[in-house]
Amino acid sequence: MTAQPFPVSEIVASRRPHRKDAARNYDALLAAAREAFAEHGSEASLEDVARRAGVGIGTLYRNFPTRRHLFESVYAGEVNDLCRFAEEVTGQEPWEALASWLRRFVDYTVTKRAIREALDGESEIFLACRESMYAAGAPLFERAQGAGQARRDIAFDDLLRMVAGITATNFLDDAQRDRVLSVALDGVRAAR
Amino acid sequence: MTAQPFPVSEIVASRRPHRKDAARNYDALLAAAREAFAEHGSEASLEDVARRAGVGIGTLYRNFPTRRHLFESVYAGEVNDLCRFAEEVTGQEPWEALASWLRRFVDYTVTKRAIREALDGESEIFLACRESMYAAGAPLFERAQGAGQARRDIAFDDLLRMVAGITATNFLDDAQRDRVLSVALDGVRAAR
DNA sequence: ATTGAAACGGAGGGTTGCCTCCGCCACAGT
DNA sequence: ACTGTGGCGGAGGCAACCCTCCGTTTCAAT
Numbered sequence: 001m002t003a004q005p006f007p008v009s010e011i012v013a014s015r016r017p018h019r020k021d022a023a024r025n026y027d028a029l030l031a032a033a034r035e036a037f038a039e040h041g042s043e044a045s046l047e048d049v050a051r052r053a054g055v056g057i058g059t060l061y062r063n064f065p066t067r068r069h070l071f072e073s074v075y076a077g078e079v080n081d082l083c084r085f086a087e088e089v090t091g092q093e094p095w096e097a098l099a100s101w102l103r104r105f106v107d108y109t110v111t112k113r114a115i116r117e118a119l120d121g122e123s124e125i126f127l128a129c130r131e132s133m134y135a136a137g138a139p140l141f142e143r144a145q146g147a148g149q150a151r152r153d154i155a156f157d158d159l160l161r162m163v164a165g166i167t168a169t170n171f172l173d174d175a176q177r178d179r180v181l182s183v184a185l186d187g188v189r190a191a192r
Numbered sequence: 193m194t195a196q197p198f199p200v201s202e203i204v205a206s207r208r209p210h211r212k213d214a215a216r217n218y219d220a221l222l223a224a225a226r227e228a229f230a231e232h233g234s235e236a237s238l239e240d241v242a243r244r245a246g247v248g249i250g251t252l253y254r255n256f257p258t259r260r261h262l263f264e265s266v267y268a269g270e271v272n273d274l275c276r277f278a279e280e281v282t283g284q285e286p287w288e289a290l291a292s293w294l295r296r297f298v299d300y301t302v303t304k305r306a307i308r309e310a311l312d313g314e315s316e317i318f319l320a321c322r323e324s325m326y327a328a329g330a331p332l333f334e335r336a337q338g339a340g341q342a343r344r345d346i347a348f349d350d351l352l353r354m355v356a357g358i359t360a361t362n363f364l365d366d367a368q369r370d371r372v373l374s375v376a377l378d379g380v381r382a383a384r
Numbered sequence: 385a386t387t388g389a390a391a392c393g394g395a396g397g398g399t400t401g402c403c404t405c406c407g408c409c410a411c412a413g414t
Numbered sequence: 415a416c417t418g419t420g421g422c423g424g425a426g427g428c429a430a431c432c433c434t435c436c437g438t439t440t441c442a443a444t
Contacts, residue, residue, distance in 0.1 A: 043235075156365070158372050180346075180357075185379065187376050187378035
């Protein structure tokens, strides 16, 4: 077992089938599931997912034996992207890097809806996702703290849940969501 | 049409039946619905609500012809309490009054879960609730702004949604929720 | 081109929830 | 106490969804 920085992608990608038609269906299912979960939460209808993907219900169950498998696959994919994004912000100033990364949540519709449940999920994959997100984000937070730009009396977990809560909420438009996120992040900045 | 400060209670209370057994069932249904909605969101099973209330499904539908009627009744009740609470905090300092009122959200499990949907709902009752909440809360916010204790570059609606998002999120415990809420509210305080 | 292995789709049986309808029962007014 | 009006509960028809199973189709290796 080699130490992977973000082991999540390995777990998930290994299940992608080899045959051409099968791989196409697998991708279509993931895309359809992402859509459906974003719209209806993790309780979305699996038959609806299959319909959206233009695929028989049997095909869905062959690729993802349970709802949990499907959900975790979608979720893990987004978490993985998010983790990789952390590498792209290391060039920025400490506070800016942290803020950029946190704002990235907003782009992940499934994660938004799921994060509240997932932060408490106890399956192997959810735990791996959590670990990955911490591995990716906590250093950014600590760097900002070290630079005197983020307050020291809260934990990274507090911060993550705060942002998750805000991004999971409906706003009038994206501008409002952004405004509110900025306000909340101002509360995280070190008092001057 | 007399101008009511909080017209919501009128709309809802008027539907309570007069006969003793009927009134008891009505109350039991509301209590059971509050519980069920808090647990499973506004999609909770109505048959489950009837079961919890120890009442036949027919009785539920007689009192609340649609799921929406039931949900709105529960929601309106909590909003109404919240509005009345605003009167109790007027003795406090401007910022403290606002903060106390906002923290009151945390106690309303249904409101918490529903607020995201309800803030965009367009039924008569949802609109009335929104109006009531604004009538109750906005003065507290404006008073804090007037006293130089709250920043002026955000709207009351922004604030409400921010708090709603945070309180609707799962936290490890109440202490964490409170901590996070404090951080976010620090962002609302006027910069010194 | 052939062919066997693998993937495909959807029929179908079971479950759960929605809502209506109606025979029975309890309350409140006399 | 009597009575009839209104409330009561839940059976039952309908729809959506879950998941399994299997006859048919498609792929890709030879």
